Amino acid sequence: MTSGSAQNETVGDLGEFPLISLITRNLALPPAVSVGPGDDCAVYLINGSALTTTDMLIEGVHFRRSWSSPAEIGHKCVAVNLADVEAMGGTPVAMVISLGLPSDLPVTWVKEFMTGVREEAELGGVALVGGDMTSARDITISVTVIGETGGRGPVLRSGARPDDVVAVRGRLGWAAAGLAALLRGFRSPRAAVDSQRAPQVPYGAGRQAAEAGASAMIDVSDGLLADLGHIAEASEVSIDLDSARFTVADPVHAVASALNADPLGFVLGGGEDHAMAATFAPGKVPDGWDVVGLVGHADEETGPVVLVDGAQWEGDKGWTHFRS
Amino acid sequence: MTSGSAQNETVGDLGEFPLISLITRNLALPPAVSVGPGDDCAVYLINGSALTTTDMLIEGVHFRRSWSSPAEIGHKCVAVNLADVEAMGGTPVAMVISLGLPSDLPVTWVKEFMTGVREEAELGGVALVGGDMTSARDITISVTVIGETGGRGPVLRSGARPDDVVAVRGRLGWAAAGLAALLRGFRSPRAAVDSQRAPQVPYGAGRQAAEAGASAMIDVSDGLLADLGHIAEASEVSIDLDSARFTVADPVHAVASALNADPLGFVLGGGEDHAMAATFAPGKVPDGWDVVGLVGHADEETGPVVLVDGAQWEGDKGWTHFRS
Numbered sequence: 001m002t003s004g005s006a007q008n009e010t011v012g013d014l015g016e017f018p019l020i021s022l023i024t025r026n027l028a029l030p031p032a033v034s035v036g037p038g039d040d041c042a043v044y045l046i047n048g049s050a051l052t053t054t055d056m057l058i059e060g061v062h063f064r065r066s067w068s069s070p071a072e073i074g075h076k077c078v079a080v081n082l083a084d085v086e087a088m089g090g091t092p093v094a095m096v097i098s099l100g101l102p103s104d105l106p107v108t109w110v111k112e113f114m115t116g117v118r119e120e121a122e123l124g125g126v127a128l129v130g131g132d133m134t135s136a137r138d139i140t141i142s143v144t145v146i147g148e149t150g151g152r153g154p155v156l157r158s159g160a161r162p163d164d165v166v167a168v169r170g171r172l173g174w175a176a177a178g179l180a181a182l183l184r185g186f187r188s189p190r191a192a193v194d195s196q197r198a199p200q201v202p203y204g205a206g207r208q209a210a211e212a213g214a215s216a217m218i219d220v221s222d223g224l225l226a227d228l229g230h231i232a233e234a235s236e237v238s239i240d241l242d243s244a245r246f247t248v249a250d251p252v253h254a255v256a257s258a259l260n261a262d263p264l265g266f267v268l269g270g271g272e273d274h275a276m277a278a279t280f281a282p283g284k285v286p287d288g289w290d291v292v293g294l295v296g297h298a299d300e301e302t303g304p305v306v307l308v309d310g311a312q313w314e315g316d317k318g319w320t321h322f323r324s
Numbered sequence: 325m326t327s328g329s330a331q332n333e334t335v336g337d338l339g340e341f342p343l344i345s346l347i348t349r350n351l352a353l354p355p356a357v358s359v360g361p362g363d364d365c366a367v368y369l370i371n372g373s374a375l376t377t378t379d380m381l382i383e384g385v386h387f388r389r390s391w392s393s394p395a396e397i398g399h400k401c402v403a404v405n406l407a408d409v410e411a412m413g414g415t416p417v418a419m420v421i422s423l424g425l426p427s428d429l430p431v432t433w434v435k436e437f438m439t440g441v442r443e444e445a446e447l448g449g450v451a452l453v454g455g456d457m458t459s460a461r462d463i464t465i466s467v468t469v470i471g472e473t474g475g476r477g478p479v480l481r482s483g484a485r486p487d488d489v490v491a492v493r494g495r496l497g498w499a500a501a502g503l504a505a506l507l508r509g510f511r512s513p514r515a516a517v518d519s520q521r522a523p524q525v526p527y528g529a530g531r532q533a534a535e536a537g538a539s540a541m542i543d544v545s546d547g548l549l550a551d552l553g554h555i556a557e558a559s560e561v562s563i564d565l566d567s568a569r570f571t572v573a574d575p576v577h578a579v580a581s582a583l584n585a586d587p588l589g590f591v592l593g594g595g596e597d598h599a600m601a602a603t604f605a606p607g608k609v610p611d612g613w614d615v616v617g618l619v620g621h622a623d624e625e626t627g628p629v630v631l632v633d634g635a636q637w638e639g640d641k642g643w644t645h646f647r648s
Contacts, residue, residue: 034373034478035478035480038481038558039412039478039480039481039482039558040377040408040409040411040412040481040541040542040543041375041376041377041408041409041411041412041414041471041478042375042376042377043373043374043375043412043473043478044373044374044376045373045374046370046374049358049367049368049369050367050368050369050370050374050417050418050470051365051366051367052365052366052368052418052420052453052454052468052470053364053365053366053420053454054420054421054422054454054455054456054466054468055422055456056422056423056424056456056457056458056464056466057458058424058458058459058460058464060461061424061458061459061460062458084364084365085364085365087364087365088363088364088365088367090365093374094374094376096376096377096378096468097378098378098379098380098466099380100380100382100385100464129376130376130377130378131378132378132379132380132466133380134380134381134382134385134386135382135385136382136385136462136464137384137461137462138460138461138462140380140382140424140460140464142378142380142422142456142466142468144376144378144420144466144468146374146376146470147365149367154358154359154363154365154367156359156363157362157363157364158363217364218364219364234362234363
């Protein structure tokens with residue numbers, strides 16, 4: 001009976017402080033972290049400049065309990081932040097996580113979620129050092145990651161120069177194809193659906209690009225065209241992508257065929273895969289990166305734009321909140 | 325008509341990116357911050373070890389729109405985090421803020437909220453360097469502050485030693501008295517009610533205590549007894565408070581009289597004022613701090629406890645989420 005009641009135990013049954021103990025149990029802290037959870041602040045060392053990024057994920061907006069396992073949501077909320085540190089060419093150091101939890105949420109959900117959080121943190125090399133917990137109507141997750149630049153300067157969005165090449169590393173269109181499949185009630189192709197549930201961030205690609213001298217970089221969260229648009233604006237350049245340069249992955253092809261959609265729409269417009277997109281001086285592109293376009297001068301009339309094969313892309317270019 | 329429609333404009337009308345522009349407009353960044361909002365991460369310098377704290381505030385749980393103005397909520401969400409950095413004896417450097425906003429929320433609410441955020445950030449000396457924004461059913465605010473220890477080590481909860489004195493600086497019981505008044509439908513005494521809506525953190529008191537050699541410190545968020553309990557546990561000591569040493573402020577007295585309650589219950593059990601509580605070697609207590617008790621050896625039978633006049637306190641000792 002004990003295990004049965006434990007199985008059905010809710011966040012409200014357990015209470016705030018036991019839940020925090022459960023989450024912070026056996027937490028491994030690297031040498032740079034001198035104080036982890038349990039004091040007013042975490043304390044740790046930063047090498048070079050500090051980098052900070054934050055993301056908020058809310059049930060019903062960013063994920064659905066019926067679509068994603070707790071572990072997948074845990075992976076995702078960490079991955080999206082680590083990708084931002086990668087996109088500066090930095091190394092993640094410390095992470096804090098705040099959870100708003102409904103009282104009737106099973107404790108097992110929180111446990112499995114934290115398993116995903118810890119696994120992704122280990123993959124990306126960041127230490128969970130603290131957080132906050134409160135009650136909420138919808139599961140609400142806020143993650144902040146603090147990183148360091150080490151011996152290099154950060155790679156900004158504003159450094160792209162005419163004649164640089166544009167290159168990408170990581171998955172493009174997988175998460176969007178997975179979302180399209182899920183929205184039609186499909187659970188396959190599995191690889192695309194899994195990508196929607198938890199992105200496969202190409203960890204290390206950002207530091208690799210920084211070491212190779214990338215002039216600008218961003219992670220693809222809103223969609224390649226939208227995110228390269230941020231680089232074009234910040235750098236005051238235009239970008240022209242060569243559609244023939246993109247390799248469309250099999251799962252993206254499969255979804256596009258099933259839905260009678262243009263697979264390139266997923267690749268160019270689909271977000272949430274957190275691939276890295278960067279610009280490099282010609283000949284400086286590191287291994288594993290695919291050159292997909294060229295940086296040019298911003299046209300005086302149109303300003304900084306991102307074109308595909310020399311023309312405006314007419315398909316989907318990602319989405320924003322509040323207008324979806 | 326233009327001003328009329330602008331007056332009624334909602335977050336959903338305006339859209340995500342214009343809203344972010346509105347929030348980050350004319351942001352003053354100190355020299356330590358090289359990259360503010362608008363890239364994948366903020367970039368800034370840290371002197372000494374980094375300190376990090378985070379808090380999540382949710383409408384209906386931590387505040388009500390009918391009780392608090394948007395500016396007061398802005399003040400509060402920044403203040404509670406800055407108080408944590410103070411409680412380590414640190415100096416705040418950078419802040420990120422994530423907002424979950426209902427689509428039908430008026431843009432004017434967000435503007436006034438951000439006015440409060442910026443005013444409190446200026447009071448406490450922290451730079452807003454980035455954030456995230458999403459839609460949500462309830463207004464959801466997550467703030468993370470990163471600070472620095474400078475030339476000193478952090479003041480932990482675990483450093484209290486027998487024969488140290490316990491001292492406090494800042495308001496005690498004001499917010500709890502204000503909450504009690506609000507819960508009965510009163511809007512006065514104004515000073516207590518205002519304290520509930522936005523705490524008056526004694527900025528600088530934490531660094532002052534650290535410079536004076538405080539052995540342990542915490543900010544009073546859950547209530548003095550509960551928070552000194554954290555010091556007692558972490559330091560493995562007992563603490564005995566002298567009830568005659570506390571000055572009960574007029575607004576707290578007024579509420580206690582009106583509700584026929586013990587004013588000392590608000591002072592000892594009331595949270596959310598974010599006063600500083602610290603322990604010092606005798607004779608090391610800095611100006612402006614009130615000595616209210618003594619640190620002793622933890623009793624072998626009872627373990628680390630906080631007593632009042634040598635006995636367990638029978639009144640309210642604060643509250644926890646999920647069980648309230």
